Amino acid sequence: MTAGPLTLADVRDLHQRWLAGAEFDIGYPNAVDFDVSTLLRLFDVTLNNVGHPFAATTGFSGHTLGLEQQLIRELGAMFRCPPDLVTGFVTSGSTAAVKAALLQARRRFRRRVVVYASTAAHTCVAKAADELCMRLQLVPAGLDGVMDVAALTELVAQRPAGAAVVVVATIGTTIVEAVDAVPAIHAALDAAGVPADRRWVHADAALAGIPLATLDPADRPRFDFAADVDSLNISGHKFLGVPTPCGAVVLRADRCPAQDQTTTYTGAPDLTPAGSRSGHTPLLMLAALHSFGAEGLRMRAEQCRRNAAELVDLFAAADVPAWRHQLGFTVVIPAPSPQLQARWPLPVVGEWGHVICMPGKPFHWYERFAAEYVADRNAAGQHPPAPHVPGQRVVADADHEEAIAC
């Protein structure tokens, strides 16, 4: 590529290069089937959603705050939040969404609070807790990646006297797509003697929230507002396939503390942690939801589950101990060799890695990987790895002795 401004030829080359690389990105949870072409017309106007989508705004007209509010209401309905209690906003991604929810909890409990998440939770929980000076306690996850709720009860029972409790439930963990059980988390908090008004349960549903919400209520794991979460987030660039990172946090308004009333230059109350925010990403997410439609979303999720099941069968036929959670898109496999990882950039934790069957990624991409993987494994005569042990280390309590308030 030449230096200086991009020419059309440069753009074409970059596009070709990214397209060619896409079929090796089967370890990352980005759907690739959302057609943005009808929205391209909107990329020559400035759209800046400064302020809050649920607050009145005046002045600057280049925003999509009304559509952002509609998106949050539709997500609220999908995740069974009472319609008169839904609030929230679009963020730059799930990391920012999780942090925004933790900030609300921190304000509500006036910083006397401990955050609990499992060792298999996304690293953004630790990052957000650190940035917000909130004490974090990691709870062991089982070999299946699900939070050990008996351990949660024990750890919560040891919290400093009077501390409120925030639990981040992960709805689709990063490596194995495990789903924490929200009713079991509430039961664990009951057992540890946490009053209902001294707890906040957040569902980090970045990847799996929307696909699981397409299931009939009877088949759906219980993770949403109907299971009494206080807040929930999703990413827009994962299952929805929005081509730029974005996310959304949905909150129960009655659980949020009174808001900071700083006013922006446009006259809108500045209720979101960011200042200027994208006006395009709410549009892209709303357009994705509407263009697929409820039935389309359901069929895409079904197709991914079928692909994942078929891929497990392919591996099993070659004696590879691959496995998946029944409702997940993620196929967990012994970590590929370094040579194979150089060609296929899959996430690997310890001795395990995964591929994720995502919408728009054709099955033959996965078949090709499986064939190369099996050939490589047979050539190396590999042995089965030790059982998968989820992610992060459990932080010893003493590490956070002083961190309850800052």
Ligand SMILES: *Cc1c(COP(=O)(O)O)cnc(C)c1O
């Ligand atoms: C992807 C993911 C995140 C991080 O999301 P970003 O949108 O990349 O910030 C957080 N939690 C879970 C469970 C995820 O799958």
